[in-house]
Amino acid sequence: MLHFPELNRSKCKTYLVACERTRKALLIDPVKDNISRYLAFLGYHQLKLDAIVDTHTHADHPTGSFHLRDLAQTRLIMHRRAPVPAVDEHVEHGDCITIGDIALQVLYTPGHTPDSISLYAGDRVFTGDVLLIGGTGRADFAGGDAGQQYDSITQKLFGLPEETLVFPAHDYRGNTCSTIGQEKKQNPRIAGRTREQYVALMASLNFPMPEKIQEVLQPNQSAIDDDKTKFPDLTELNRVRQLTAEEVSAMTASTNPPLLLDVREPGEYNGELGHICGSLLIPLRELAGRAAELGAHRERVIVAVCRSGVRSTTAAAILSGLGFERVYNLKDGMVDWNDRRFPVER
Numbered sequence: 001m002l003h004f005p006e007l008n009r010s011k012c013k014t015y016l017v018a019c020e021r022t023r024k025a026l027l028i029d030p031v032k033d034n035i036s037r038y039l040a041f042l043g044y045h046q047l048k049l050d051a052i053v054d055t056h057t058h059a060d061h062p063t064g065s066f067h068l069r070d071l072a073q074t075r076l077i078m079h080r081r082a083p084v085p086a087v088d089e090h091v092e093h094g095d096c097i098t099i100g101d102i103a104l105q106v107l108y109t110p111g112h113t114p115d116s117i118s119l120y121a122g123d124r125v126f127t128g129d130v131l132l133i134g135g136t137g138r139a140d141f142a143g144g145d146a147g148q149q150y151d152s153i154t155q156k157l158f159g160l161p162e163e164t165l166v167f168p169a170h171d172y173r174g175n176t177c178s179t180i181g182q183e184k185k186q187n188p189r190i191a192g193r194t195r196e197q198y199v200a201l202m203a204s205l206n207f208p209m210p211e212k213i214q215e216v217l218q219p220n221q222s223a224i225d226d227d228k229t230k231f232p233d234l235t236e237l238n239r240v241r242q243l244t245a246e247e248v249s250a251m252t253a254s255t256n257p258p259l260l261l262d263v264r265e266p267g268e269y270n271g272e273l274g275h276i277c278g279s280l281l282i283p284l285r286e287l288a289g290r291a292a293e294l295g296a297h298r299e300r301v302i303v304a305v306c307r308s309g310v311r312s313t314t315a316a317a318i319l320s321g322l323g324f325e326r327v328y329n330l331k332d333g334m335v336d337w338n339d340r341r342f343p344v345e346r
């Protein structure tokens with residue numbers, strides 16, 4: 001395996017690994033500002049971009065994955081809980097990503113976000129923002145969960161051989177690499193702490209929100225980056241009332257069922273996860289312009305639905321802003337609906 005020096009040379013890390021024999025390459029966590037650099041680098045080293053992985057949905061920088069995927073005609077791989085529709089291959093814990101002769105094992109390591117994965121390639125692991133060098137990624141927004149993060153780090157990452165090299169997606173102190181053994185012994189956030197102590201520590205940090213979260217997070221979650229879509233702010237998103245799959249299923253069986261509004265793309269609506277019987281499809285990118293179609297349902301309960309419950313939270317907040325008062329969101333979306341074996345149509 002060829003593993004090139006980190007490509008951004010900034011606090012935000014992008015890694016390139018490649019198969020020496022086939023010249024096929026994998027780019028991990030590309031940033032939008034550096035797409036030209038990546039293409040030039042690939043060309044200079046005579047590599048063909050075989051796949052891109054986003055280790056999770058980023059909140060601090062626009063991902064380069066969507067544009068680069070189209071430019072290089074390659075595939076984008078993310079965890080199955082990734083909210084964005086632009087993913088070509090969804091992976092789960094234990095899956096293997098093959099690039100020519102090299103294989104990277106997918107470790108599902110949620111906590112920083114619900115869609116966080118790490119990639120393990122024998123002597124090294126790319127940890128995304130779950131485990132950093134001498135730190136851990138924050139877990140206080142966008143579905144983060146400090147307890148889950150503790151479990152991911154202590155049970156999955158710390159179970160790897162101690163000499164395994166650690167390459168995180170961020171570093172703020174000029175570090176480039178660590179080892180599992182070093183982090184186990186010295187990581188000041190996690191070494192010697194119980195799960196409860198870690199959760200309490202993370203809850204006490206009170207970091208400000210990332211500077212560009214409003215411009216970055218929802219476009220990364222939806223692959224919508226146009227002037228027509230005005231995304232709700234975090235306060236509006238946090239106000240959206242969430243319903244579990246069980247609650248929505250019970251409501252659909254009642255005498256006064258809600259309007260189920262599916263805001264995914266048409267290909268997803270009829271894709272592997274299917275859709276809930278009777279749901280109305282209006283993709284998120286068209287919602288503001290087509291809200292008049294929902295005028296007759298203004299008094300009715302509306303439940304917004306998408307892949308993982310993220311785009312639909314945006315949709316619910318948009319509708320609330322347009323004066324719809326009885327809007328809810330299907331928490332964890334069609335992924336969870338399918339996991340719980342509720343019926344779908346395809």
Ligand SMILES: [Fe+2]
Pocket residue numbers: 056057058059060112129137
């Ligand atoms: Fe992150």
